[in-house]
Amino acid sequence: MESTSPDPAGAARGPLHGIRVLDLSAYIAGPYGCTLLADQGADVLKIEPPGGDNLRQYPSTLPSESRAFLGVNRSKRGMVLDLKNPADHAVLLRLVRDADVLVHNFRPNVPKRLGIDFDQLTAINPRLIYCAVTGYGESGPMRDKAGYDQVLQTMTGMCALQGKRGGPPEIIYGSVVDYYAAALLAAGVSSALYERERSGLGQFVGVSLLRAALTMQSARLIWADGESLDIGRDMRSGGVTGIHPTADGHIYISANTPRFWRALCEKTGLHALAEDPRYDTVRKRAEHAAEILPQLHEALAARPAMAWEALFGDEVPSAAARRIEDMFEHPQVLAEGIVGTIEHPVVGRYHGVAQSIKFGRTPGPEPFAAPMLGQHTDEVKGKL
Secondary structure, eight states, X not given: OEEOSSSOTTOOOOTTTTOEEEEOOOTTHHHHHHHHHHHTTOEEEEEEOTTOOGGGGSOOSSSSSOHHHHHHSTTOEEEEOOTTSHXXXXXXXXXXHHOSXXXXXXXXXXXXXXXXXXXXXXXXXXXXXXXXXXXXXXXXXXXXXXXXXXXXXXHTTHHHHHSOTTSOOOOOTTTHHHHHHHHHHHHHHHHHHHHHHHHOOXXXXXXXXXXXHHHTTTTTOOOOTTSOSSOOOOOOOOTTSEEEEOSSSEEEEOOOSHHHHHHHHHHHTOHHHHHOGGGSSHHHHXXXXXXXXXXXXXXXXXXXXXXXXXXXXXXXXXXXOOOGGGGTTOHHHHHHTOEEEEEETTTEEEEEEOOSSOOSSOOOOOOOOOOOTTTTHHHHHHHO
């Protein structure tokens, strides 16, 4: 899959074909939410301040562009507007007249100062879906604080539960809160567009990192009346389920069901464990982990992780620990077409995520490279 222009000839129309999105956001949550809309065929225009999205400045081994910016902002056109400049502000208002969606990640006290708050813009375009991505929401004592992925991870208990029992909290790397907020953005905007087909009106859509971080933990965030607040909420099965060392590398094993537990014992030669009634449930195996794990690790030391993965096959859910680099040519990734080849005017050809969702009848356009700073400014202004 390869594309060299924002509108490749003959590109398939995605389910959001014809939807125009103005992306004023920066970093990951807002921009990647807009990328998910672009994947589905929306025409996304990324509008940056003169200094550009700060993600462009993040560390990267690519000499001419940030790897993070390329990955987060595919399939968008780009322009520069200084919203504090009256002429540029007027250009934005003109774009709003014909837009379907506007996304920003300013703190709640900023949009009115910039003349882009919900009331001002929906007075110009009542059909506008106005999506604000914030750290903590639009109300409450923390509404105007800047929010960041790992700040919210730490605040909401994710880091405390990620750490080893009795150990210090640990960050979950990979910007998981940002990316989940991006998914909520794409879902919320799509739902608002669907509702607009019936009402004819746009509406405000609020996405916050706080809401995303807690929504991710819905299975933990349950407190029954009469129940002690200070109880164990760790969902880890313990015992056998987890990452284990092998002769070469590590492997993750999940053997929570009777079928998988028995298969694991058979494959590793630990037949006696499968027949022992002390270990016949997940809870019992967690309680007797100190007895089981030394035997399991001794058995796993006979083969490398990749060999165990092949041996376990479909009978024991498992995965050898790989690097992200190994995914570029993984046969399953290639079969699903998840990674494609993209051309960038400065970086050249690179490989990256091509499509995040699979649609049968409306697959959407082929991806194209994230824009260079201000790449389409003149073109967009010229069409106004």
